[in-house]
Amino acid sequence: MIDKLVAIEDRYREVSMLIVDPEVIADNKRYATLMKEYKDLGKIVDLSKRYRNVVDNIASSREMLETETDPEMKEMAQEELLSLQEEESSLQEEVKVALIPKDPEDSKNVIVEIRAGTGGDEASIFAGDLFRMYTKYLETKGWTMEVANLNEGTVGGFKEIVFSVSGEDVYATMKYESGVHRVQRVPATESQGRVHTSAATVAVLPEADEVDVELNMSDVKKDTYRASGAGGQHVNKTESAVRLTHLPTGVVVECQDGRSQHKNYEKALQVLRSRLYEQELAKKQAERAAERKSLVSTGDRSAKIRTYNYPQGRVTDHRINLTLYNLQNIIDGDINEIIEALKVAENAEKMKEGQA
Secondary structure (H helix, E strand, O other): OHHHHHHHHHHHHHHHHHOOOHHHHHOHHHHHHHHHHHHHHHHHHHHHHHHHHHHHHHHHHHHHHHHOOOHHHHHHHHHHHHHHHHHHHHHHHHHHHHOOOOOOOOOOOEEEEEEEOOOHHHHHHHHHHHHHHHHHHHHHHOOEEEEEEEEEOEOEOEEEEEEEEEOOOHHHHHHHHOEEEEEEEOOOOOOOOOOEEEEEEEEEEEOOOOOOOOOOHHHEEEEEEOOOOOOHHHOOOOOOEEEEEEOOOOEEEEEOOOOOHHHHHHHHHHHHHHHHHHHHHHHHHHHHHHHHOOOOOOOOOOOEEEEEEOOOOEEEEOOOOEEEOOHHHHHOOOOHHHHHHHHHHHHHHHHHHHHO
């Protein structure tokens, strides 16, 4: 492990020299990539310094125990050694996690698509609940959200809503939300008081840069139309809404949330790139998951990942068999405990894979 840390420190010094090189600074893409690497390596280097400092202090304490004759000083050295060994054990775990190869997509912003599934009107209402849950969670993270497209349900919620999220390492956190979310409750539309099961699908796509996807614009058909909706700001009299169709794949993207056709076109283009990029990424993730039989990140958007059971006030994440009895807090945006548990589970998988 020390050898790995030394290699990282060497690379950190190398990158720190490169980012002040005028030729590198002139190349925007390379400079941005190196700055990201510099920032990521810096976190590991700080951890490395703390760990190596503790290892050195342990050696000094052991040396003192061997050479010291004063009983009181020896006792102090023994206490310090025990404390340092505990710190070493804790830092070792941190270092192991830090050395796990990161998903290259983790630093990206995301496009989130929520769609009502089985369950009719109740599914649309649930899709709206999920959107609200994410909105509140994103606020706690200090991330920025922007709606690209929405299709409102007839009694509330959304048949579909698409929005982008910008911030630091957004995909690293939000990627765990992809999949089928199921709700069990008495719908507001149910007069008999029976519990129904409905579902909504969440897709989290890493936002694709132009360099990630080579998009031939001659393959993209553009249509414009009047924005529609339940009224108010979502209805206008000009053709500001944009529909893009990628002819080779049949992928269709719509954007009608903004009043400017140009802005809607730019948003739709971003979503289209991200969907095409995610298709390729999903294949790789599925292959990777099949190889290591991953429970956490399968890349399978049709997999049922979580159930929200209102009568029992519980939420269960089926990937890691985690059940929490604080449904109201979770639906109010407090999903951090679930996401952290998923991160720990995936890191454990990766560590096992590295030892295999």
